[in-house]
Amino acid sequence: MGASLCNKTMALLCLVFMTTLNLCLVSIVAELPKFHQTTNGDGSLSFLVIGDWGRRGAYNQSQVALQMGRIGEKLDVNFVVSTGDNFYDNGLTGVDDVAFEESFTKIYTAKSLQRPWYSVLGNHDYRGNVEAQLSHVFRKIDSRWICLKSFLVNTEVAELFFVDTNPFVDMYFNDPKDHKYDWRGVLPKREKYIANVLKDLDLALSESSAKWKIVVGHHAIRSVGHHGDTEELVKQLLPILKANNVDLYINGHDHCLEHISDNDSPIQFLTSGAGSKAWRGDVKGLNREGVKFFYDGQGFMSVKLTQTEANFAFYDVSGKVLHRFDLSKPLYADM
Numbered sequence: 001m002g003a004s005l006c007n008k009t010m011a012l013l014c015l016v017f018m019t020t021l022n023l024c025l026v027s028i029v030a031e032l033p034k035f036h037q038t039t040n041g042d043g044s045l046s047f048l049v050i051g052d053w054g055r056r057g058a059y060n061q062s063q064v065a066l067q068m069g070r071i072g073e074k075l076d077v078n079f080v081v082s083t084g085d086n087f088y089d090n091g092l093t094g095v096d097d098v099a100f101e102e103s104f105t106k107i108y109t110a111k112s113l114q115r116p117w118y119s120v121l122g123n124h125d126y127r128g129n130v131e132a133q134l135s136h137v138f139r140k141i142d143s144r145w146i147c148l149k150s151f152l153v154n155t156e157v158a159e160l161f162f163v164d165t166n167p168f169v170d171m172y173f174n175d176p177k178d179h180k181y182d183w184r185g186v187l188p189k190r191e192k193y194i195a196n197v198l199k200d201l202d203l204a205l206s207e208s209s210a211k212w213k214i215v216v217g218h219h220a221i222r223s224v225g226h227h228g229d230t231e232e233l234v235k236q237l238l239p240i241l242k243a244n245n246v247d248l249y250i251n252g253h254d255h256c257l258e259h260i261s262d263n264d265s266p267i268q269f270l271t272s273g274a275g276s277k278a279w280r281g282d283v284k285g286l287n288r289e290g291v292k293f294f295y296d297g298q299g300f301m302s303v304k305l306t307q308t309e310a311n312f313a314f315y316d317v318s319g320k321v322l323h324r325f326d327l328s329k330p331l332y333a334d335m
C-alpha cells in the first residue's frame, strides 16, 4: 500500500540504543508517528482531500464518493486526505460501530480510492469514542483507515503534517451548553497537550527538507464560512507555519470549499469540508482580502505535486471543476 509506520522501528531502535546510552528518549518520545508514502513512477504525487463526510451516504455523500472515484482514477491518486468529522453525528460509539463500514467502507468503493486514507479527527469525532476511532480494529476491517491525532506523512516531493486542532478550541471546554467530548489524553493537562503538539510540529517542520510543506487540521485558520477563522489557531498555529515556510494549510469544519491566500505570507488556506451535508448559506466577508474561491455546496479537492509544480482543483457533486489554481517553485531553491 506504500504506507509504513516508521516510528515503531525508531522506538525499537531507541530502546536498544537506550540501554547503552541514556540519551535517546527525550528526542524520540516527542517525535510524531511518521508514515512513508511512495510517489508515482514519474515522481509526481497526487491526492484527494475530503472532509465532514460520514453520513451513511446521505446528503450526496455517495454522489461525491462516485466523483472522487472518477477523478481519483484520472489522477492516479496515491492517497486520500480526510480533514475530519469522519462520522456523524457523534463519532463512533466503539470498535463494533457499524457506522464505520456504512459511512466509509461501503461508500468509497471505487478502485482508485483503495489507497491509504490519512485522517485527522474533527469535533464530531471527539463526541464519540476517540480511542475506538483511532484503534487498529478498524484498520483490520478496512486497511485504508489511517487515523491518528497528530502524525506525519513523508514523500519524495512533499511532507504532510497532520495536526489535532480540536484541543485548541476554547469553546469545547468552556461552554457548559456545548456537547460532551472524549478528552482522554487531553485533559486534565490541556495546556501541556497543546504545547506538545506545537513543539512537535515546529520541530518536524524545521527538520523537514521537503519541497512542499503541507499542514492539515480539522479547523480553519482562515474561513469565510459558518465558523469563520479559528482565533486560537490564528494565534498559536499560524506563526509556526509562517516561520517554517509552510505552503498550504488544509482543513475542513466549514461545510464548503474555499481558497484563501494569506496577505503577508505565501500560505494558501484551503477548505475541503463538503463531503456530505452542505448548503449552509451563511458566508461572512466574501469580499475579504485574499478570498479566491468559495463554494457552499458539496464537493472535494485534488492536489498534484511535482518538485516544481503544484496543481489544485475543486470539484462539485457532479465532478465539474469549480476552481483551479497552480503554484510553482524553482527547482533549486536559494537557501
Ligand SMILES: *[C@@H]1O[C@H](CO)[C@@H](O)[C@H](O)[C@H]1NC(C)=O
Pocket: 059, 060, 277, 278, 279, 297, 298, 317
Ligand atoms: C445534492 O446535490 C444537488 C446538486 O448540487 C443539490 O441540488 C441538492 O440539493 C443536493 N442534496 C442535498 C441533500 O444536499
